[in-house]
Amino acid sequence: MARVSDMKERLTDAALDLIWHNSYGTTSVDAICERAGAKKGSFYYFFKSKSQLTAAALEADWNKNKTKMDALFSPTIPPLERFDRYFDYVHDRLAEIQQVCGSILGCPLLSIATEVSTQDEVVRATVDRIWDRKINYFVSAIRDAHAQGLIEAPDPEAKARALFACYHGTLAQARIQNDVDLICGLKQVARDVLGVKPAHAMSS
Amino acid sequence: MARVSDMKERLTDAALDLIWHNSYGTTSVDAICERAGAKKGSFYYFFKSKSQLTAAALEADWNKNKTKMDALFSPTIPPLERFDRYFDYVHDRLAEIQQVCGSILGCPLLSIATEVSTQDEVVRATVDRIWDRKINYFVSAIRDAHAQGLIEAPDPEAKARALFACYHGTLAQARIQNDVDLICGLKQVARDVLGVKPAHAMSS
DNA sequence: AAAATAGTTGACCGATTAGTCTAGTCCGCT
DNA sequence: AGCGGACTAGACTAATCGGTCAACTATTTT
Numbered sequence: 001m002a003r004v005s006d007m008k009e010r011l012t013d014a015a016l017d018l019i020w021h022n023s024y025g026t027t028s029v030d031a032i033c034e035r036a037g038a039k040k041g042s043f044y045y046f047f048k049s050k051s052q053l054t055a056a057a058l059e060a061d062w063n064k065n066k067t068k069m070d071a072l073f074s075p076t077i078p079p080l081e082r083f084d085r086y087f088d089y090v091h092d093r094l095a096e097i098q099q100v101c102g103s104i105l106g107c108p109l110l111s112i113a114t115e116v117s118t119q120d121e122v123v124r125a126t127v128d129r130i131w132d133r134k135i136n137y138f139v140s141a142i143r144d145a146h147a148q149g150l151i152e153a154p155d156p157e158a159k160a161r162a163l164f165a166c167y168h169g170t171l172a173q174a175r176i177q178n179d180v181d182l183i184c185g186l187k188q189v190a191r192d193v194l195g196v197k198p199a200h201a202m203s204s
Numbered sequence: 205m206a207r208v209s210d211m212k213e214r215l216t217d218a219a220l221d222l223i224w225h226n227s228y229g230t231t232s233v234d235a236i237c238e239r240a241g242a243k244k245g246s247f248y249y250f251f252k253s254k255s256q257l258t259a260a261a262l263e264a265d266w267n268k269n270k271t272k273m274d275a276l277f278s279p280t281i282p283p284l285e286r287f288d289r290y291f292d293y294v295h296d297r298l299a300e301i302q303q304v305c306g307s308i309l310g311c312p313l314l315s316i317a318t319e320v321s322t323q324d325e326v327v328r329a330t331v332d333r334i335w336d337r338k339i340n341y342f343v344s345a346i347r348d349a350h351a352q353g354l355i356e357a358p359d360p361e362a363k364a365r366a367l368f369a370c371y372h373g374t375l376a377q378a379r380i381q382n383d384v385d386l387i388c389g390l391k392q393v394a395r396d397v398l399g400v401k402p403a404h405a406m407s408s
Numbered sequence: 409a410a411a412a413t414a415g416t417t418g419a420c421c422g423a424t425t426a427g428t429c430t431a432g433t434c435c436g437c438t
Numbered sequence: 439a440g441c442g443g444a445c446t447a448g449a450c451t452a453a454t455c456g457g458t459c460a461a462c463t464a465t466t467t468t
Contacts, residue, residue, distance in 0.1 A: 022323055025229020028425065041446055044428075103321075114310070158389070162392070162396075165377045166370040166373050169374065172369075175321055208415095211415075234454080245417055246417080248458075249415065254456070
């Protein structure tokens with residue numbers, strides 16, 4: 001064992017940043033290196049291709065966000081409130097980034113996977129895998145809400161996937177229209193999709 | 205006036221085909237020309253850039269689909285049935301294309317706009333404009349449903365935009381997971397989002 | 409027939425692309 | 439002190455990129 005470098009992390013950070021802001025196709029290896037303060041040689045020492053780097057960057061990003069997700073979807077929080085908090089968090093975070101870069105960037109997983117899905121199976125499968133983990137937060141919350149009689153959801157997985165799709169569609173629209181307010185509508189959409197019984201509806 | 209050529213249409217057709225299947229970034233002008241049977245010079249005789257060609261291709265595609273949309277959302281059809289028919293149509297069309305190319309391609313407008321939104325204002329604005337027209341089908345159907353007491357939708361535009369987002373999210377998921385069945389869930393999501401009153405719910 | 413318009417051709421350009429390779433530097437280990 | 443593995447430097451390649459251009463052909467108008 002010799003010296004340890006933080007270059008790998010600098011590279012994944014730079015890659016996700018650039019790809020999220022722009023796109024996978026227009027983000028060059030040179031640009032990633034420049035942002036990370038790395039030379040070509042270092043890049044290809046750590047990653048065998050741009051595609052592999054991207055997959056690694058998405059995994060690294062998941063690991064970074066996991067703690068926050070665990071907190072937002074903690075079983076200590078009333079199940080339906082978890083969604084409200086999560087959507088608020090996403091809204092605030094995207095708005096914050098917009099202050100810096102001028103754009104609502106949406107969900108990086110969705111943007112990247114949409115772009116490369118038919119051409120890069122490594123990246124596509126990585127997104128698929130991460131989503132499989134992420135959707136569990138939705139499933140648990142829905143199952144808990146059902147158990148408490150707040151909603152009628154005999155098939156929590158199906159409901160979770162439906163809401164997941166609506167969530168991503170809203171983020172995509174927000175990116176394209178560069179309008180953070182679209183995300184505010186998510187709470188009501190969630191209530192509608194989940195079929196929240198009127199008596200238990202929360203104030204927005 | 206001298207000879208008339210169908211090259212312009214061949215180019216927009218080829219471009220949309222390739223970009224939809226793959227992505228904007230990975231679709232080269234050379235590839236578009238080859239598919240259209242054109243040479244570089246012809247391309248730049250008709251279009252001043254790849255970006256302009258893409259915008260033109262999206263507009264041309266809209267014009268092609270408009271007739272079908274008018275039929276699907278005809279006021280002669282019960283309003284909520286219009287959505288069911290539309291989602292069936294989209295499902296069948298995407299499944300048909302999958303038979304040929306192996307992939308569920310989703311909505312080209314969404315894929316392209318997501319990819320270029322922060323970098324190509326011409327294409328982004330084109331998608332925005334087309335969506336403004338397309339969403340009217342949703343708005344009218346929702347307004348009609350409300351007038352007939354089938355749903356409670358005092359703000360048809362907002363409902364339409366919410367459903368539009370869910371629709372696009374589902375198509376994006378279908379593309380990424382290459383799973384046409386996800387689209388089947390759309391009918392139920394639409395009923396949930398629109399708040400269809402149980403008495404008027406249709407059989408699926 | 410000739411002029412004018414509409415469309416086509418393909419060579420060419422400089423920039424950029426992802427990726428390779430060799431030589432070297434740095435640093436903890438014994 | 440010095441070995442050996444971890445990492446960096448940066449020149450290099452072959453291919454491809456979007457875009458230009460001047461010469462050419464085909465068709466309609468006069």
